[in-house]
Amino acid sequence: MDISKQKDLFDIPEEICYLNTASLSPSFRAVEKAGIDAVLQKSRPYLIPSSDFFDPVIELKKRFAKLIELDEYERIATIPSASYGIATVANNIKLNPGDTIVLMQEQFPSNYYSWKKLTDTHQAHLKIVQAPKTRTNRCRLWNEAILDAIDDSTAVVAMGHIHWSSGALFDLKAIRKKTRQHNALLIIDGSQSVGALPFSVKDIQPDALICAGYKWLFGPYGCAYAYYGPYFDNGEPLEENWTNRLDSHKLPDLTQYQDTYKPFANRYVMGESGSFIHVKMQLEALKQVLLWTPEAVQAHCRELSVKAVLELRNLGCYIEDDAYRSHHLFGLELPDSVDLKAFKKALSDQNIFVSFRGAYVRLSCHIFNTERDFQRFITCLKSVLT
Incomplete structure (x- = not known):
């Protein structure tokens, strides 16, 4: 099974960049159908x-x-x-x-x-x-x-x-x-x-x-x-x-x-x-x-985020050492030069969904994500760096 080609299992529009599974996962189509079938069953x-x-x-x-x-x-x-x-x-x-x-x-x-x-x-x-x-x-x-x-x-x-x-x-x-x-x-x-x-x-x-x-x-x-x-x-x-x-x-x-x-x-x-x-x-x-298996999910997330992590670090973001963190979920400590209010507005304007938790911007990905999602986030971050 090619885990990278399973985005069709989900109903996520192309214009949406969803890097927020750690907050709430999207249902895939089969789960949605199971829920609808169960609601109809309760009617009888x-x-x-x-x-x-x-x-x-x-x-x-x-x-x-x-x-x-x-x-x-x-x-x-x-x-x-x-x-x-x-x-x-x-x-x-x-x-x-x-x-x-x-x-x-x-x-x-x-x-x-x-x-x-x-x-x-x-x-x-x-x-x-x-x-x-x-x-x-x-x-x-x-x-x-x-x-x-x-x-x-x-x-x-x-x-x-x-x-x-x-x-x-x-x-x-x-x-x-x-x-x-x-x-x-x-x-x-x-x-x-x-x-x-x-x-x-x-x-x-x-x-x-x-x-x-x-x-x-x-x-x-x-x-x-x-x-x-x-x-x-x-x-x-x-x-x-x-x-x-x-x-x-x-x-x-x-x-x-x-x-x-x-x-x-x-x-x-x-x-x-x-x-x-x-x-x-x-x-x-x-x-x-x-x-899917957790092993395959973790490997996929590692592969699609590796270039982005390197670029984010080069931009001044702190991310835990690769050997001591997960790859499906990781937090960024942003550089001091980031205007946080402007950054949050830019993310919202561009339909990019992440979480702000404490000192971190938390990025979380799964098999429906691609390298392009991370690049959209990085481009947005660059736009507010001073």
């Missing part, structure tokens, strides 16, 4: 079999499990958002006074607020690992600082596979090794990596992996996935819905109330997890993501 609910509450969800879990190299699909829960998954994790962790939770500088808010609340509740502490100020070997030094921050006081390390603004790549294998030495949990937010960057539960062995589903997994807004490892096998779900109890598929017997949850992560699924519209769209999305 008598044609929806009771098995549709369960069987498609099982298939969805199997596909996500395959994507992250996990054999036990029942360790996957379908959830409505990354914040729901993180809150579930935090709900099942008890801290001692003086314990620390290690976070990265400027993590996404959904992977901060639950930890702040948890440490405040238990008189514990957040330990925020700052990115080094230097532009030389910044990410390598940041990884070293993360490892140094993990000690006997550490109860949890919660972080992304990459930094959501800069694309800085974290050495999860080394971090996992250090957390094991200190009996700390490792909780990964894969929202900006899984699907576009290879991730293996077998290799990393996190205690939990949480992923928003509407970015690199191409699902509709309002869907997400979670992997929960053995630590959470007997935990408390955020809600008590009928589908997470044993034998819930036996609809005539639902009022034979059941104290026992389904095994593994099934206890953590959200209410209405069989959402007919969302699940059908998610199934179609993961089918295609698996066909």
